[in-house]
Amino acid sequence: MGDWTTISGNLLYAAFFIYLIATFFFAGTIRDKKKGKSKIAGNIGITITIIGFVTQIGYFITRWMASGHAPVSNLFEYTTFFGMMLVFAFIVLYFIYRVDLLGLFALPIALLLIAFASMFPTEVSPLVPSLQSHWLYIHVTTASLGQGILSVSFVAGLVFLISQVDQSKRSKHTYWLEFVIYIIAVTLAFIVLSSSFSAMNYEATFEAPIEGQQAEITYEMPAIAGPNEGVLISDDRMAPLFQAPEWMRGEDAAKKLNTFLWAILGGVVLYWGTRLILRKRIAASIQPLLNKKVNPELVDEVSYRAVAIGFPVFTLGALIFAMIWAQQAWDRFWGWDPKEVWALITFFFYAAYLHLRLSRGWQGMKSAWLAVGGFGIIMFNLIAVNLIISGLHSYA
Amino acid sequence: MKEITCECGHINPEGTVLCEECGKPIEKNQHIDGNDEKQLLNMRYDGSARRSQTYNRTIVDKVWNFFSSVKVGVTLIFITVIASAIGTIFPQEEFIQSTVDPAIHYRDQYGLAGQIYYQLGFHDLFSSWWYMILLAMIGISIVIASIDRFFPLYKTLKKQKPKRHELFMKKQRIFGRTTAEDIDIDRFKENLKKRRFKIYEQDGHLLAEKNRFARWGPYVNHIGLIIFLLGALLRFVPAFYVDEFIWVREGETALISGTEGEFYIKNEDFTLETYDKDDPEDARFKEAIENQEGPIPKTFRTDATIYERTNKDVTGADPELEAVKEGAATLNNPLKFDDYALYQSSYQLDEFKDMSFKIHDKDDDETNHGEFTIDLTDPQSTYELEGGFRVEVVNYFPDYEMQDGQPESVTKYPRNPAFVFNVYPPGEEEAETSFLGIGANIGASEDNQYKLGLTGFNVRDVTGLTVKKDHTLGIISLGGAIFMIGVIQGMYWNHRRIWLQPREDGVWIAGHTNKNWYALRMEIERAIEDTNIEAPVDQYEMKS
Ligand code: HEM
Numbered sequence: 014m015g016d017w018t019t020i021s022g023n024l025l026y027a028a029f030f031i032y033l034i035a036t037f038f039f040a041g042t043i044r045d046k047k048k049g050k051s052k053i054a055g056n057i058g059i060t061i062t063i064i065g066f067v068t069q070i071g072y073f074i075t076r077w078m079a080s081g082h083a084p085v086s087n088l089f090e091y092t093t094f095f096g097m098m099l100v101f102a103f104i105v106l107y108f109i110y111r112v113d114l115l116g117l118f119a120l121p122i123a124l125l126l127i128a129f130a131s132m133f134p135t136e137v138s139p140l141v142p143s144l145q146s147h148w149l150y151i152h153v154t155t156a157s158l159g160q161g162i163l164s165v166s167f168v169a170g171l172v173f174l175i176s177q178v179d180q181s182k183r184s185k186h187t188y189w190l191e192f193v194i195y196i197i198a199v200t201l202a203f204i205v206l207s208s209s210f211s212a213m214n215y216e217a218t219f220e221a222p223i224e225g226q227q228a229e230i231t232y233e234m235p236a237i238a239g240p241n242e243g244v245l246i247s248d249d250r251m252a253p254l255f256q257a258p259e260w261m262r263g264e265d266a267a268k269k270l271n272t273f274l275w276a277i278l279g280g281v282v283l284y285w286g287t288r289l290i291l292r293k294r295i296a297a298s299i300q301p302l303l304n305k306k307v308n309p310e311l312v313d314e315v316s317y318r319a320v321a322i323g324f325p326v327f328t329l330g331a332l333i334f335a336m337i338w339a340q341q342a343w344d345r346f347w348g349w350d351p352k353e354v355w356a357l358i359t360f361f362f363y364a365a366y367l368h369l370r371l372s373r374g375w376q377g378m379k380s381a382w383l384a385v386g387g388f389g390i391i392m393f394n395l396i397a398v399n400l401i402i403s404g405l406h407s408y409a
Numbered sequence: 410m411k412e413i414t415c416e417c418g419h420i421n422p423e424g425t426v427l428c429e430e431c432g433k434p435i436e437k438n439q440h441i442d443g444n445d446e447k448q449l450l451n452m453r454y455d456g457s458a459r460r461s462q463t464y465n466r467t468i469v470d471k472v473w474n475f476f477s478s479v480k481v482g483v484t485l486i487f488i489t490v491i492a493s494a495i496g497t498i499f500p501q502e503e504f505i506q507s508t509v510d511p512a513i514h515y516r517d518q519y520g521l522a523g524q525i526y527y528q529l530g531f532h533d534l535f536s537s538w539w540y541m542i543l544l545a546m547i548g549i550s551i552v553i554a555s556i557d558r559f560f561p562l563y564k565t566l567k568k569q570k571p572k573r574h575e576l577f578m579k580k581q582r583i584f585g586r587t588t589a590e591d592i593d594i595d596r597f598k599e600n601l602k603k604r605r606f607k608i609y610e611q612d613g614h615l616l617a618e619k620n621r622f623a624r625w626g627p628y629v630n631h632i633g634l635i636i637f638l639l640g641a642l643l644r645f646v647p648a649f650y651v652d653e654f655i656w657v658r659e660g661e662t663a664l665i666s667g668t669e670g671e672f673y674i675k676n677e678d679f680t681l682e683t684y685d686k687d688d689p690e691d692a693r694f695k696e697a698i699e700n701q702e703g704p705i706p707k708t709f710r711t712d713a714t715i716y717e718r719t720n721k722d723v724t725g726a727d728p729e730l731e732a733v734k735e736g737a738a739t740l741n742n743p744l745k746f747d748d749y750a751l752y753q754s755s756y757q758l759d760e761f762k763d764m765s766f767k768i769h770d771k772d773d774d775e776t777n778h779g780e781f782t783i784d785l786t787d788p789q790s791t792y793e794l795e796g797g798f799r800v801e802v803v804n805y806f807p808d809y810e811m812q813d814g815q816p817e818s819v820t821k822y823p824r825n826p827a828f829v830f831n832v833y834p835p836g837e838e839e840a841e842t843s844f845l846g847i848g849a850n851i852g853a854s855e856d857n858q859y860k861l862g863l864t865g866f867n868v869r870d871v872t873g874l875t876v877k878k879d880h881t882l883g884i885i886s887l888g889g890a891i892f893m894i895g896v897i898q899g900m901y902w903n904h905r906r907i908w909l910q911p912r913e914d915g916v917w918i919a920g921h922t923n924k925n926w927y928a929l930r931m932e933i934e935r936a937i938e939d940t941n942i943e944a945p946v947d948q949y950e951m952k953s
Contacts, residue, residue: 018693080693110927138697139684139705146741310947314927321924325896333889340882342741343754345652349535351497361490365483371627371924372453372479 017079018137024072025093029127031065032100032120039116043302055113062104062116069097080137083150087138091153092130092395096123098161102319106165110315112172114306119168125197128204148338155330156356160391162323163363169316170384176307177378180297186378190296193385195284202279207272210234217250219243221267230268237274240267313377316384317370324363331356355394362387413438417574424463427456429568432577449948450580452921455569457561476546476553485547492543496534499526548638555631562624571609571616573908573919581908583920583930585945592916597909597940604936606907615909617936624923626899633892640884651749651878656822658760658786659869662716662730667876668749673716673730679756679870682707709753710739711872715746738874748878755873761785761823762867766845768798768832771860778834780864785823797835800861804829809846816844822871832859905929907936918945 038058073094076084084090103119106112140149171193178186210233217232221243230240239245239253257267284295291298335356336346347353366383369375375383413421413435415428426438427450434444434456441462442451450456461477464470475481499519502511511532515523530537578584598608598615606617644650653667657676665672683704686695691707698705716730738744744751763785768778779794785807792800806818809827816827827846834841841857903924910917918937922929926947934944 134697134700136696136700137693139691139694139707148741311927314925318925318928321900325893325900328896329893333893336889341743343752346882346885349496349501354493354497358490358493361486361493365486365490368479368483368486373483 017075021072021075021079022135024068024075025127028065028069028072029124031061031068032124032127035059035061035065036117036120036124039113039120042113042117043306055111055116058113058116059104059107062100062120066097066100066104069093069100073097076137082140083154084137085150085153085157086140087133089130089133089135091157092133093127094154095157095160095395096126096130098158099123099126099164100161101158102162102165102323103168105162105322106169106315106319109318110311112169112311112315114172114303114312115165115168115315118172119165122164122168125200125204129200132204132207146338146342148334148341152330152334152338155326155334157330159323159325159327159330160359160395162319162326163359163391164319164388166316166319166323166384167388169312169319170381170388172303172307173309173312173316173377173381174385175296175299176303176312177309177381178296178300180294180300187294187296189382191294194295195280198284198287199276199280202283203272203276206234206275206279216247217245218247220246230265232268232271234272234275236271237278238267238271243267309377313380316381317376320363320366320384320387324367327363328360332360352394355390359387359390359394362390417572419568422458424458424460425456426451426458426462427577428574429455429457429565430570431572431574432456432569433574434576434580444580448580449582450577452581454558454562455565457565459557459561461557473553473557476550477557479554482547482550482554485543485550489540489543489547492534492540496531499523499532501534502532544638548635551631551634555628559625559628566621566624569616571611571908572614573616573910575910578908578910578917578919581919581921582926582947582949583933583945584948585918585943586912586915587918587941587943588915589941589943590915591941593940594909597936597942600936600938600940601907604932606905606936613911615907617907617909618905620902620904623899623902624904626895626897626902628895629898630892630895633888633890633895635888636891637885637888640881640888643881643884644879649880651876653876654754654873655876656755656757656871656873657711657713658762658871665715665749665751665876667878668747670728671718671721672733672747672749673718673728674751674874675714675716676872677712677714679872680708680710680712681756681758681870682710708739709756710737711744711751711753711874712737713744713751715744743877748880750877750879752875752877753872754875757822757824757871757873759868760871761826762869764826764866765864766800766861767864768794768796768800768859769862771857774862778859783828785826799833801831801833801840802828803831803842806846830861832861834859903928905932907933909942916942918942920945 035058038054038061041054042058044054073084076090085094099119100123103115103123107115174186174190178184178190180187215233215235217236219230219232219236219240220227221230221240222228229246230243235251236245236253238255238257241257243253243256245252253271257270288295335353339348339353340346362383366375366380366387369383370380411423413423413425415421415431415433415435417428417431417433419428419430421429421435424438424441425435426442426444427434432455434450439445442453442456444450459477461474465474499515512527515527515532517523519526526532530539534540594615598617601608601617604619606619609616609618651667653665655663655666655674657663657674659676659679662673662675664670665674684691684694684698684707686692686698691698694705713736714732715734715736717733718728719731720726720729734744734746736744738751738753740753743753763782765780765782767780770776770778779796779798781792781794781800783789783792783802788802788805790802792802794800804816806816806827807823807825808818808820809816809825810819811817812819825847827844829842829844831840831842833839841859843857843859843861845861845863847863903922905922906920908917908919910919918933920929920933926949930944930947937944
């Protein structure tokens with residue numbers, strides 16, 4: 014049994030590096046002077062991507078064998094699966110429209126997601142009774158597939174925005190585009206920082222009152238924000254710069270705040286460091302590379318098509334299957350639990366997107382921004398709702 | 410009705426923007442779809458006469474126009490999205506496990522923000538009247554917008570003729586002129602047929618069309634949504650919907666509420682299993698089990714027998730029961746009988762069933778002045794003991810806890826029972842008072858002569874079951890299914906039309922689709938292969 018776990022872990026590593034290599038090939042397509050399809054680099058890129066995808070399927074199956082249940086039951090498993098679905102959706106849309114640039118942006122996002130997933134506990138865990146249902150697999154996999162396809166819409170939207178936003182002057186567009194890039198930098202910073210500190214086995218323990226009782230809280234990163242009224246009990250560890258505010262009561266609230274602060278600061282360093290070197294907005298530096306290759310109308314359509322394909326899948330998985338399962342497990346198909354509400358918000362949001370596009374002619378820039386917003390909602394549901402507003406579905 | 414006769418001879422209803430048959434723009438009506446300022450025609454509903462765009466005089470017109478606007482519909486959806494998001498910031502009232510008044514709870518837990526949240530009604534958002542009104546308005550909007558568009562569009566598409574007016578052709582988004590002699594029309598038709606287009610001909614004019622049914626997708630999905638909403642509303646009708654909750658102790662037979670006295674349940678056994686890292690089966694989860702602080706539950710199960718009352722009509726008589734079903738309810742697998750389903754939804758382990766006490770001398774546990782047993786489902790007010798002692802139950806706290814120095818019962822279930830007794834020794838009128846609970850035996854007064862001791866107790870598990878009858882599920886599922894069919898119909902197929910018009914020196918070609926223009930152009934490019942027709946261009950300029 015233990016063997017399967019190891020094999021599965023290795024397959025995931027392998028998939029990660031294969032995607033990384035594929036990204037380089039897609040980057041190579043930029044050099045191709047011809048507009049539109051490129052032959053060699055693009056073909057190699059997509060082939061490698063498919064190999065990576067198959068490898069990741071291997072991870073999925075072996076992990077399933079190891080745990081005896083489909084590996085979509087905690088944040089690590091769910092987020093890696095989501096990354097895999099994003100790659101799958103990219104492959105599908107690649108074969109419809111053959112836009113190489115999509116790969117250059119989709120794969121790094123999938124890589125970030127997988128790396129991000131590995132920051133959560135990765136051991137195989139047993140299923141609590143409410144999760145012991147086939148509907149768990151059916152619901153989670155379809156919902157995640159839907160979200161993966163919808164995310165490709167974001168990727169295409171991003172390509173559209175980076176290539177089309179007028180960079181000659183400052184505007185709301187340039188500001189928000191840089192903001193999106195900054196958020197990506199924050200994610201990267203989080204991954205780098207947490208894996209570095211965990212490689213160093215950093216630990217600092219505090220004693221602090223939690224719900225009236227003294228408890229020990231162990232930080233895995235140096236404390237910028239310590240627990241409220243906490244006392245540092247490890248030796249030689251950095252003392253916190255300040256204490257978390259009193260209303261952050263939960264056991265891990267202060268710790269999460271601290272991690273969050275590290276990520277935000279790391280993001281600032283990464284983003285501004287790059288920007289200082291480039292001496293330009295980041296998007297403005299990427300734009301000239303893309304301009305020759307991008308057909309804005311085509312990219313816009315890819316973004317829309319992804320929503321058109323993803324919306325029904327998402328509805329089926331995240332709402333309909335979820336309702337069937339909830340009806341069986343908790344005797345009500347809908348319970349206004351935060352995770353459910355955010356799935357509904359996602360649904361409404363994309364419904365609004367479709368209406369604006371079809372009936373009010375929102376295309377191009379407006380539509381691309383909506384795609385970015387939609388991805389924001391999906392990520393919020395995946396991460397924030399699990400970590401902050403946890404309800405019945407709390408995976409973490 | 411002020412009808413409009415087109416130069417092609419067709420009589421169009423008032424408010425028509427493009428002639429239903431030939432597509433010629435009707436001059437005075439171009440402002441309706443905003444065509445007058447633009448080079449291209451707005452083809453959204455094929456220029457059909459929509460009520461909302463035609464009349465705006467009476468109050469009915471105004472209401473109609475309000476609800477049929479997509480701008481209004483999307484605004485309603487966005488308001489709902491934002492309200493729902495706010496509704497998840499703090500837990501909803503129903504998720505709070507607290508006996509405290511919610512008004513105080515929100516203030517205490519979340520400070521000023523919590524208080525505002527409560528006052529604005531966000532604590533119970535999803536059953537608040539204004540949230541209901543939002544959903545209802547979305548529902549009305551869907552119905553009106555659909556009726557407003559569906560019928561005129563249906564009629565127009567049905568009446569359309571292949572022969573199109575020049576202006577109609579030129580003002581299509583995809584348009585091209587070919588000047589050539591040797592155009593292979595047959596080849597063109599063949600190509601189109603291969604691509605599953607249906608071809609209509611009129612005096613050499615061609616209309617190739619496919620997937621018109623995809624146009625009805627939105628209307629189908631809207632019908633699904635409405636059925637779904639209606640199903641949700643029917644839950645307020647009791648004949649359609651029962652939702653009750655019962656606690657049943659092990660060994661106990663209880664009436665199942667919500668079944669109108671018809672069904673009873675006996676809880677044979679309640680089981681809670683947890684994952685065990687030493688069990689070979691669960692060994693693979695060892696790490697996770699060790700990392701988790703408490704035990705991780707594996708199964709909750711109630712084994713039960715369902716009885717039907719056979720003498721239901723005889724009022725007042727003791728129920729006569731006949732077993733109708735034996736089975737188990739676990740999470741994810743309700744126990745079903747008749748129209749009802751029992752869901753495993755809660756439990757309480759080791760609730761006290763009875764407790765036995767004896768009276769002994771204060772300083773000597775070995776003495777025994779009499780024993781008595783309190784059945785906690787039916788506590789008496791006094792117990793006469795064999796040795797002549799009499800015990801009076803002055804106060805009973807089923808679930809005792811000290812709160813602010815006062816003993817109190819936090820629930821009404823015997824989870825941690827405690828008593829205040831008055832003990833009357835034989836023949837005495839003066840009582841000694843003692844307080845007794847598990848792990849707490851406080852003589853109320855120092856100079857008590859006797860003391861009470863717990864000699865034994867029995868516990869049992871209690872299962873919490875939800876009783877459900879839900880005839881709305883069928884309607885709701887139907888709505889969901891129709892919705893899915895509609896979205897797939899509208900999303901995975903697109904309506905495409907290509908027109909070909911013979912000219913003196915060649916042909917004109919024009920194309921229209923309701924979405925995915927790039928794909929339509931690819932389609933046209935394939936259709937004109939080897940026909941000498943030149944590829945049309947996309948006349949639309951993206952304003953990004
Ligand atoms: C949450 C509720 C709603 C959902 C899920 C929904 C869903 C949809 C979908 C999937 C489409 C097809 C879009 C496309 O093909 O790109 C559509 C079209 C449409 N919807 Fe909705 N809708 C909703 C509410 C509304 C409301 C409130 C209105 C009222 C104004 C409305 C009016 C329309 C119209 C006019 C169309 C276009 C029909 C056509 O062009 O033939 N919808 N809707």
